[in-house]
Amino acid sequence: MKKLLLISLILIISAALFGCAHTEDARVHIQSEKKPIVNGDRNQQKIIIMDNVNDPLPPEAKSVESMPNSSGPQQIPKANPNKPIVITKMPYSKKSKVKITELKVIQDNGEILLPDGHGCVKINDKKQSIKVSVLAKGLSPEKTYSITLERDNHGGVTFGPKENVEINAGEMIGETTFQPNAKGELSVSMLNPMRIVQGAKELRILIKSENEIKELIQTEPFTIQMDE
Secondary structure (H helix, E strand, O other), X not given: OHHHHHHHHHHHHHHHHHHHHHHHHHHHHHHHXXXXXXXXXXXXXXXXXXXXXXXXXXXXXXXXXOOOOOOOOOOOOOOOOOOOEEEEOOOOOOOOOOXXXXXXXXXXXXXXXXXXXXXXXEEEEOOOEEEEEEEEOOOOOOOOEEEEEEEOOOOOEEOOOHHHEEEEEOEEEOOOEEEOOOOOOEEEEEEEEHHHOOOOOOEEEEEEEOOXXXXXXXXXXXXXXXXX
């Protein structure tokens, strides 16, 4: 029994020694196949740092590939060690520039301009109601428009029907749509209940084209200061 155990132990030790020797030979063989790195063999790729994307590139960098000019994930161009790498400095601001729209306060007989020279909106406090007069120009005589006094970015009241509005330029088409005159002018006034503007954080006048969904003319947000 002791002889059997001794033979088994010798076989295990022999197998372990053979495995270690085989691993060492393989490591030496792999290292011998590697090409030694010499400083002279290294490919030193040139790096060019630009201060501005609008600066002209040096002659050696004009054929460098760039990222595709489209949105979404993009593949990085394959690196060519024979061509330089161009890095452009990114401009940044130490202070965050956030555009804050000032809320304009309209008093009685006040007005607020429509953007891009499209006219103005006049406000008149009638004690029990608010008269809003839209004097728009530069519109298309062939299109129809709706006018809305919007409250707090949703809701509000749309101008119309005919018996509730006063038209000085253009004409009414349907219940709540208007068509400018031949000069592209539209002048419409409407009395609105005081509750429409009371307690509102901000108001806007929207002029929407019924023909073009994306065509929208709107004022900057404002509030109305009512007389006591």
